[in-house]
Amino acid sequence: MKILLVYPEFPDTFWSFKHALKFIFKKAGSPPLGLLTVAAILPDEWEKKLIDMNINRLNDVDLRWADFVFVSGIAIQKESAKKVIGRCKAAGVKIVAGGPLFTTGYQEFMEIDHFILNEAEITLPIFLKDLKNGCARHMYTTDRWADIKKTPLPRWELINMKRYASINIQYSRGCPFHCEFCDIALLCGRVPRTKDKMQVLRELESLYALGWRESVFFVDDNFIANKKKLKNEILPAIAEWMERKKHPFSFITQASIELADDEELMKLMAKAGFVTVFIGIETPHEMSLAECSKVQNMNRDLLACVKKIQKFGLQVQGGFIVGFDNDPPTIFDSQIKFIQKSGIVIAMVGLLNALPKTRLYQRLEKENRLLKDSTGDNTDFSINFIPKMNYDLLISGYKKILNTVYSPKYYYERVKTFLREYVYPQKRMFQLSFNNLCAFLKSILFLGIIGQERVHYWRLVFWTVFRRPRLFPLALTFAIYGFHFRKIFEKYTQFVQLTDIRQKKA
Numbered sequence: 001m002k003i004l005l006v007y008p009e010f011p012d013t014f015w016s017f018k019h020a021l022k023f024i025f026k027k028a029g030s031p032p033l034g035l036l037t038v039a040a041i042l043p044d045e046w047e048k049k050l051i052d053m054n055i056n057r058l059n060d061v062d063l064r065w066a067d068f069v070f071v072s073g074i075a076i077q078k079e080s081a082k083k084v085i086g087r088c089k090a091a092g093v094k095i096v097a098g099g100p101l102f103t104t105g106y107q108e109f110m111e112i113d114h115f116i117l118n119e120a121e122i123t124l125p126i127f128l129k130d131l132k133n134g135c136a137r138h139m140y141t142t143d144r145w146a147d148i149k150k151t152p153l154p155r156w157e158l159i160n161m162k163r164y165a166s167i168n169i170q171y172s173r174g175c176p177f178h179c180e181f182c183d184i185a186l187l188c189g190r191v192p193r194t195k196d197k198m199q200v201l202r203e204l205e206s207l208y209a210l211g212w213r214e215s216v217f218f219v220d221d222n223f224i225a226n227k228k229k230l231k232n233e234i235l236p237a238i239a240e241w242m243e244r245k246k247h248p249f250s251f252i253t254q255a256s257i258e259l260a261d262d263e264e265l266m267k268l269m270a271k272a273g274f275v276t277v278f279i280g281i282e283t284p285h286e287m288s289l290a291e292c293s294k295v296q297n298m299n300r301d302l303l304a305c306v307k308k309i310q311k312f313g314l315q316v317q318g319g320f321i322v323g324f325d326n327d328p329p330t331i332f333d334s335q336i337k338f339i340q341k342s343g344i345v346i347a348m349v350g351l352l353n354a355l356p357k358t359r360l361y362q363r364l365e366k367e368n369r370l371l372k373d374s375t376g377d378n379t380d381f382s383i384n385f386i387p388k389m390n391y392d393l394l395i396s397g398y399k400k401i402l403n404t405v406y407s408p409k410y411y412y413e414r415v416k417t418f419l420r421e422y423v424y425p426q427k428r429m430f431q432l433s434f435n436n437l438c439a440f441l442k443s444i445l446f447l448g449i450i451g452q453e454r455v456h457y458w459r460l461v462f463w464t465v466f467r468r469p470r471l472f473p474l475a476l477t478f479a480i481y482g483f484h485f486r487k488i489f490e491k492y493t494q495f496v497q498l499t500d501i502r503q504k505k506a
């Protein structure tokens with residue numbers, strides 16, 4: 001059997017980092033971990049090829065080669081996935097689809113031959129057995145959660161690691177919280193499931209053996225969902241392994257805000273090599289937090305929590321949302337103030353959207369406020385329901401946040417706020433590579449000479465060299481990220497302006 005695994009293309013979005021990746025000759029942020037794991041569950045004797053369309057083109061000759069095309073993705077990849085499915089149909093090759101896009105929205109893709117929904121560790125082996133017996137069904141689902149201790153090592157050899165900025169692995173699945181807008185409870189459950197120590201070390205060891213020496217992203221929904229196991233078993237083991245291997249990786253992950261309450265956990269994370277953590281801050285407005293059941297963020301000084309986490313050597317990236325029913329008209333200024341004061345350089349501010357099957361979706365459906373499907377793009381100015389706040393007020397307020405926090409002046413100010421207080425914990429020294437040198441030279445050209453941020457860029461360069469020289473590579477990375485975010489928001493605001501003009505003319 002010949003299996004072609006296809007990962008559809010991501011559009012140019014906030015998280016694609018496409019404009020930044022060009023500086024370091026990388027093509028995509030991270031590889032398709034789901035498909036690489038699926039490849040490991042398929043029989044060894046089957047031939048497998050993986051095409052990540054963010055890296056390579058999908059050619060008709062590949063489709064003709066395959067007996068089955070396996071497609072996986074998330075909502076933002078929908079348009080590309082539809083094109084892939086159309087091409088498979090035209091080529092007469094059978095399609096097998098799974099992953100979040102199809103698990104929550106299979107109804108839109110009924111032309112697909114086989115759906116392997118929910119957790120592939122459970123549904124895929126049943127499909128494979130049926131296929132062997134000649135009785136494969138259209139759809140495989142389960143309401144059980146897989147034991148991820150049995151999840152095999154991803155088949156890294158199917159990708160060219162060098163094309164990615166970061167490699168992703170997973171230690172846990174599931175989150176105990178139940179935020180109204182989030183689909184993690186639906187997709188991964190509320191009881192966190194974790195891998196064991198040896199499994200995590202094996203995964204790290206395999207990346208090390210393949211020559212990987214850069215960033216590793218633990219793509220867990222909430223890395224700290226089982227704190228006891230992390231502190232007693234996982235983090236000490238990773239720290240010891242990292243020490244032994246002379247700190248080959250830097251780790252990124254996602255966690256909930258109560259990380260700030262546990263100093264031992266933060267110390268252990270920093271010691272193990274974690275440098276960045278994404279946290280859903282959502283909003284500084286208490287009533288909006290209550291509305292979306294973000295209980296863990298309530299009744300606490302969110303700003304102080306962020307500062308505390310940063311002091312322990314972890315850079316905080318933050319998710320922010322506007323468009324809650326309880327948002328007051330002052331929310332836009334409050335969000336700007338919070339983001340600037342926090343020194344959260346990478347602040348993803350999105351309009352609230354209702355994802356299929358979430359509690360928010362169900363509530364809005366009952367209230368007759370749903371308009372369309374969410375695009376899955378967090379920052380494209382789309383909202384798929386009727387907001388309580390006047391729509392024009394909401395959109396102009398949202399635009400104001402983005403135009404402010406990603407304007408060169410505010411962005412570079414925030415970078416300095418962060419670097420001023422940040423304690424850089426990692427033992428691994430910055431390694432000067434050809435890519436890094438090129439990134440520096442390109443930044444001089446695109447940001448320091450022809451970029452509209454040139455004054456801010458040079459101020460940051462000199463400020464860092466004299467005040468925080470060890471943080472110079474980080475300052476440069478932020479400057480390059482800033483370029484990406486500016487490009488993204490320029491594209492969106494132009495699009496919104498054009499839509500406004502067209503609507504006024506009509």
Ligand code: SF4
Binds near residue numbers: 176183185
């Ligand atoms: S804490 Fe994060 S992952 Fe967990 S339910 Fe809330 S938004 Fe989802």
